[in-house]
Amino acid sequence: MAMRFEHEFTVPVPVEQAWSVLLDVERIAPCLPGAALEKAEGDSFTGRMKVKVGPITVTYRGEAAFENVDENARTLALRASGREARGSGTANATVTARLRPDDAGGPGRPGAEGTAGTAGSEEVAAGSASSVESGGTAGSATRVTVETSFKVTGRPAQFGRGMMGEVGAKLIDRFAANLAALLEAGETGPATADTVPLPPIPAPESAVPAQAPPGRTASTPEANGQGTAGTPRTDGQGRAGTPEANGQATAYRAADGRKESPRHLTAVPSPTETPEGSEASREPERADTPETAGASENLAPVTELSPAGAERAAGRDTHPAGTSRTSLTADEEALDLMEIAGIPLLRRAAPLLGAVAGLAVAAWLTRRALRRR
Amino acid sequence: MIPAPFDYIRPASVEDACRVLADAETAGDEVKVLAGGQSLLPLLRLRLAYPSALVDLGRLPELRGVADRGDHVYIGALTTHDEVMRSGVVREHVPLVALATATVADPAVRHRGTFGGSMAHADPAGDLPAVALALDCVFVVRSSDGEREIPAAEFFVDYLEPALEPGEVLLGVRVPKLGSGWGFHYEKFHRTAQAWATVGVAAAVRRGDGGTIEEARIGLTNMGPTPVRARVTEVALRGVAPSPSGSNGSDPLRDACAQADAGTSPPADLHARPDYRRHLARVLTRRAVGAALG
């Protein structure tokens, strides 16, 4: 099982400061919940990591090392590989981080990966302005892009219920959140997993007022188009009628196994994970359902493709990355954004994903509308 | 399929159990409570869980049984599914519990698996957590510090994580009687008879004198890391006059259930991806509500 996640956020410290923190593994390691550094020698480290979900416990022991540390480009990669302490399974992770000075717009500005084409740019801008305060000053902020991929083998990977997806999304989410907090804290001291508040599960009660009434739409037609344009015609047709096109079922790869959660991360299948003719591309995620297709009384669908996923998909016209998506309807995504609006960390992180920010506006509008009632 | 070694402790009383759990907590040992074992033992055998000890509550009669307590039915945590679904008290006063319990796995599992065990395992794919949520059940737990009550809305914290502190034992669950005028249904969608719910909908609906819906409670199974209430739909159903879809194709129930998936974050697994689960939630909620209305 492979998973890949991307996080992007801005911290109000200069790049140099963030960079030095990033190189300090003894401070970075605790950002990963359950991780413990045992030994550090130069650029390599040994440690263990305990993953715990309810009664399930998997402990990995392994090594990690910095790779491709490029001080000029402010990029680095941390590669870790581990083996289950008590089983035969393995886990491999690569964390790639990139820092860039964020002079212009503060945290609200969509990142390069965060734009869903030109769609809804107005909303995005509005979202930045209206729903989020500016968190940094020109020249003193750093935009951080963290890309995490990991692969798991062995027993934890051998379940169709997507256990590791559930766990993995959570873990990486917390890691990014903790990392952001650590970088922001900068020289003032190390952050630990315990000190950073995590996005709570939205309480059901509070869900009510944030819901959009039927008929309210929050999507952009272009985004929607992108979601469906990639739909390949397959079964029994033309080229698709060849065995090649029908492909081999390598279903439920990677990001697909990830829990679809209202968190601010983007699941992106790595290039090797979307072979031609894969199940994923033959059965693409639909933004839509047969029942509600084009029905005006229903919520217009939001594209299932995440911005980054859509971008990738566009470059692979016949086989869109059907596995990449954040399948949230506008109002519920919004709901979650509003929920976490009180948490400074995520308030900064969230709007950087353009489409997501767009949704935030819709949510904000929705909530206002409901309040007026 | 052989678990790693563990100690086996069978306390003589609930107090005993609490003490054992508290001691383990102090010592930093990882101890698990064993009820019917239908969820825990497979994890042990697959070596995905390595508790140092199991505390078996199976021989504590005080945790077993169903009681009519006026405004609610009390179900002891160790009551088996089979006992629950056959209980006259449950069937009469909280029929939704009986309906959902009857869909749990298969007879062999229902004879061993327990009501409290299903709840404490907090598997969002389990059928009973959604029912508990829909009915606003109250969980009665005890530790060596004493008893406390946890409302269902706070009990299911996350995937496989209940709001039980280490050292706490679930004693039982208070299932409120909803009074007269209510109809119930549990709509389970699964691929084979023994499979977990792909999506499940627990519905309780009260119709007013005029025939319109006055109140609805809907719990969803396997639509997120925890069971969830379909609050938007509950609100939307208020005041709806259910009528069979007319020749013009209108179906007020369906319209009201069109956002049954709002606020959920359904998982992706082998049996369904999120968009399909969302769709199922909408369709099945309509069906569950319709069936609850009779």
Add this chain to the structure above:
Amino acid sequence: MTEQLDAGLVAGRIAESGQVSEPSAEREMGRARRRKEDARLVTGRTMWTDNIQLPGMLYVAFLRSPMAHARITGVDVSAARSLPGVVAAYSGRDLAEEQGSLPCAWPVTEDIVIPDHPPMAVDEVRYPGEAVACVVATDRYRAADALEAIAVDYEPLDPVLDMTEALAEGAPKVHEAGNRAFTWKFAGGDIDAAFRDAPVVIDRAYVQQRLIPTAMEPRAVVATTDGDGFTLYSATQIPHVLRVMLAMTTGIPEHKLRVVAPDVGGGFGSKLQVTAEEVLALLLARRLGRPVKWTESRSEGNLTVHHGRDQLQRIAVAADRDGRIRGVRVELLADMGAYLMLVTPGVPLLGAFMYNGIYKMDAYDFTCTGVFTTKMPTDAYRGAGRPEATFAIERAVDELAHELGMDPVEVRRRNWITREEFPYTTIAGLTYDSGDYEAATEKALAMFGYDGLRAEQADRRERHDPVQLGIGVSTYTEMCGLAPSRVLGSLSYGAGGWEHAAVRLLPTGKVEVVTGTSPHGQGHETAWSQIAADALGVPFEDVSVLHGDTSVAHRGMDTYGSRSLVVGGVAVLAACEKVKERARELAAHLMEASADDVEFDGGRFRVRGTDEGRTIQELALAAFAAHDLPGGFEPRLDAEATFDPDNFSFPHGTHLCAVEVDTETGRCAIRSYVAVDDVGSVVNPLIVEGQVHGGIAQGVGQALFEEAVHDADGNLVTTTMADYLIPSAADLPEFTTDRTETPATSNPLGVKGVGEAGTIASTPAVVNAIADALRPYGVRDVRMPCTPERIWRALAEAEVTVPAQSRAAVPSTSEIAPEGGAR
């Protein structure tokens, strides 16, 4: 002791004790006997392999690769060795010198690539679950615990998961020699002529998903040695083949190796194998000098029992406008998995002669390429090649019917071999000996209520009922009863297809039948008893059947391919006939008559025209006493026989399935299922019924539920039964079954195989029904298993969003044109 042992005296004593039976008059053939073996099987009072306990026995646990594909850079078993109770721990390297290579007995082409297949991986693992180390301990718990102490270092390599990609230039290689194992071609008639200017061409691609055979009894092995010879107990279908293969593989001389298949709880082809665990158990017993046992867990089995199916099919059917089929062209990619096991490459070719189905045509062309991937090897699974073939042709014929606006039954009628045309040599070169497709189909249609269901279907379409009705037709035949040794030889199979039986009359008149078939749930003990009882005129209860132990049943070719009755059962009959002839000779001698004047009736030999007679039981005792025998007559009434048929067996039938598809949720429920099978003469209708029911269930499993799924890294994610779904009785309708009887002409019993028929027939019946239900929505196909989600997505992606009953029943010319030019 002066009393002479007198035959009459002994007979009298035995008679007093109530042990001698009277000859039996009632015919056993065709009687719905309850299975005599079931009581011990279902109560567990029998010897399953895992029940075997031997003094000093040790337990083996295997450490299995978590990786689909990796180089092994180090295995450290030292920590495991030092744990209490652990007797030994080995890596593949430790065993490399003596473990040899697992055999492939079916090199289908001259240039086939048969990679070395070490039972325990040494340098490289090529599928998830491949054994990389083992622990031998004093109990199974310690063995399991000690696995955690073994450290293996892997250097991950790219997994090879997709057959098409595997064949592409520059693809990662499973083996040095490349990912193409073989390409096998077969043709009859002029295929180009058949397709040239064909008015209608149906060109379709189907995916035969990978299945995991799920026998009720997991695999288990016990190996023991007395210092001289070895005994291997295994939950296997093939004790005899296994013995030969193990002798060749391990170097243990054949005469020093006894293989026993105790009672075995199902196989479905999955136990038609020489497994790594069997070889390794023998090696460990040899090294350690103590008995060793290994029993797999279900999740271990899902990983490492050989898998089934896994083919990408492309089938093109050329036809005239009146529905007459001109030719069929088939291209297959067959997933071999990582290695070629016992008959891996042969499985798709068992279907090669079946893509023409029951139909007449001018030309046929078949190509199959076997492809290596980093998955568990595939091999025989119930039907082995024939379900795939039947699925493709029956799906395509339904599509043809739709293209022509014809009833699917009518299209079949126009093409099938008529009853007058038997024996009929097909375009694939097989001679179907007998059959009556008309009779089976008529019966099935009537039982099904075909016309009524079609009317209801039309009505639901009219009403836009969210629950649509679909009707699926499958008129199948299959070649089974493997089979003529000559033919198997011509297909490069490593062995013959004969079967052996021995029949022994015991002194008390009881009968022992020794069979070379190896039942694992089929009820051979009952059926063979019925055959022997009729042939010898003894009561059913007086027959016992011995099997599965190479020291008891020393010759045999075992059980697979629906061969047991049509080859092994016939051998039992032949042996009985030989015994009878010996008994006739003895009877004639005792009655002082010419053997020609002695007739046999109901267990009694009688001098024609007199009351003078001897029962077969009396003769058994007389032979035992040997006081008065004809000159040169050996004192026994035993005989052996070996039968090698000169043709395959061709059961056939018509299966009809009605499904209700909930278009809102995608759920598909089978509403009714009718199967009329023609398996020739029937020995035991109850057993036939059971085989048909189970077979249909397994075929429905492929259609609706089962699929082995790997993720993008090659992890198998269906390792438990929570994820690999097999249907239970609760998920299936009541099957309505009946039979027609067209006796086979290729054997004296007139019987045909039945073990695989239900599985072969039912999968296309179900999927045809689903396609039929969804066609008005513009859905052309749903990939198996047709899960609710897949059906829902197919509906969502279809062109037509409302049922279009107005859609022309007879398509326009443009619609008949070959699809998408993919010809």
